[in-house]
Amino acid sequence: MSDEKFNVKSLVTCTAPVNIAVIKYWGKRNEGLILPINSSLSVTLHQDQLKTTTTVASSRHFKEDRIWLNGKEDNINHPRLQSCLREIRRLARKRSSDGGNTSEKLNLSHKVHICSINNFPTAAGLASSAAGYACLVYTLARLYGVEGELSEVARQGSGSACRSMYGGFVQWIMGDKPDGKDSIAEQIQPETHWPELRVLILVVSAERKPVGSTAGMQTSVQTSPLLKYRAESVVPERMKEMIAAIRRRDFETFGELTMKDSNQFHATCLDTYPPIFYLNDVSKRIISLVHRYNTYYGRTRLAYTFDAGPNAVVYTLEEHVDEFVELIKQYFPPETNGEQFLKGLAVSPVSVTEELKSAIGMESCPRGISYIINTKAGPGPRVVEDTSLHLLGSDGLPKHLKQSA
Numbered sequence: 001m002s003d004e005k006f007n008v009k010s011l012v013t014c015t016a017p018v019n020i021a022v023i024k025y026w027g028k029r030n031e032g033l034i035l036p037i038n039s040s041l042s043v044t045l046h047q048d049q050l051k052t053t054t055t056v057a058s059s060r061h062f063k064e065d066r067i068w069l070n071g072k073e074d075n076i077n078h079p080r081l082q083s084c085l086r087e088i089r090r091l092a093r094k095r096s097s098d099g100g101n102t103s104e105k106l107n108l109s110h111k112v113h114i115c116s117i118n119n120f121p122t123a124a125g126l127a128s129s130a131a132g133y134a135c136l137v138y139t140l141a142r143l144y145g146v147e148g149e150l151s152e153v154a155r156q157g158s159g160s161a162c163r164s165m166y167g168g169f170v171q172w173i174m175g176d177k178p179d180g181k182d183s184i185a186e187q188i189q190p191e192t193h194w195p196e197l198r199v200l201i202l203v204v205s206a207e208r209k210p211v212g213s214t215a216g217m218q219t220s221v222q223t224s225p226l227l228k229y230r231a232e233s234v235v236p237e238r239m240k241e242m243i244a245a246i247r248r249r250d251f252e253t254f255g256e257l258t259m260k261d262s263n264q265f266h267a268t269c270l271d272t273y274p275p276i277f278y279l280n281d282v283s284k285r286i287i288s289l290v291h292r293y294n295t296y297y298g299r300t301r302l303a304y305t306f307d308a309g310p311n312a313v314v315y316t317l318e319e320h321v322d323e324f325v326e327l328i329k330q331y332f333p334p335e336t337n338g339e340q341f342l343k344g345l346a347v348s349p350v351s352v353t354e355e356l357k358s359a360i361g362m363e364s365c366p367r368g369i370s371y372i373i374n375t376k377a378g379p380g381p382r383v384v385e386d387t388s389l390h391l392l393g394s395d396g397l398p399k400h401l402k403q404s405a
Helices: 079-097 128-144 151-155 159-165 213-223 225-247 251-271 281-297 318-331 354-360
Strands: 011-017 019-023 028-030 040-044 051-059 066-069 072-074 111-118 169-172 185-189 197-203 302-305 312-317 342-344 371-375
Touching (some): 011 128, 040 225, 111 128, 151 159, 159 185, 225 251, 281 302, 281 354
Antiparallel strands (some): 040 169, 051 111, 169 185
């Protein structure tokens, strides 16, 4: 097998983005199909800062399907992974039988090798599964020549992955059909719609979550009356308000809704029995800092949101980024103020007035934040044209593997 050189059509590499929800998805009405109990809305982040890269190769020489994640071979038989593989292959067979050119492009009986890497911490509350499954589905679809609605397939890997199939501002429509055919993602506005919007990810902890999202959701659905109320009585109207705020680029409304929805999501986690705690003391300090900052200026300039983890995501406008980062350095002094602490888009040093410091009046929390990623809204999945960036070599094996300890 090592002598085989692939035809370029049988090896494809793509990238896909992370998305951060401003109206949260939490709870499923169907576990198998991953159908949510409420609609949700997110901002797709720019791939210059956060992305998953996936290479998929197909060959008659491969004995079985295999997958490598972040340098280590993983279990290809994971049910959700199998759902995505099975569905894309089904669509490819259908395209072939309908007279499409899939068969001349690829033999559908051939096995695949999949290699995927993230340029950010996996499973640390940074939506790694969303980017990962979106990238897998998009890359497989390119390999097999499958076109059309792919968010429904990505959803079967990880619910929020359907939103990473598009750039900009994206809603996941919950749908009501039992088969989930109407539970799909839809772009509200492209990434170019609100160029001043900035997204700062404050990485509090890069550790794996103590309670995974899947297990947490199941327990919440079973035990939290607040979750049911949220899904039925709060989210539908909030979705309409959020879409309208985004369309008119109204940051004050966007920010207030974002914070209220994050707070309510974590309230449902607390209402779950036994309760689930994703926020830690540093997370709560960031919440306090944001509210004190907004109070000082008499308007919503910053808006936090937290997914199922302690890391904060703060939305703001470009003009406020420098001052906010300076405050983070002030109240969460890092071990280093160099490149290791600030990643992504450039930030300029500014001075913070004594009046503002006095108004915030918090004690410092040294090394509470590991680093900051400064980014913005970005596009959906892309094909990587540069063949030197393929993650699999000509033998169908990863070019870079982590050595086992």
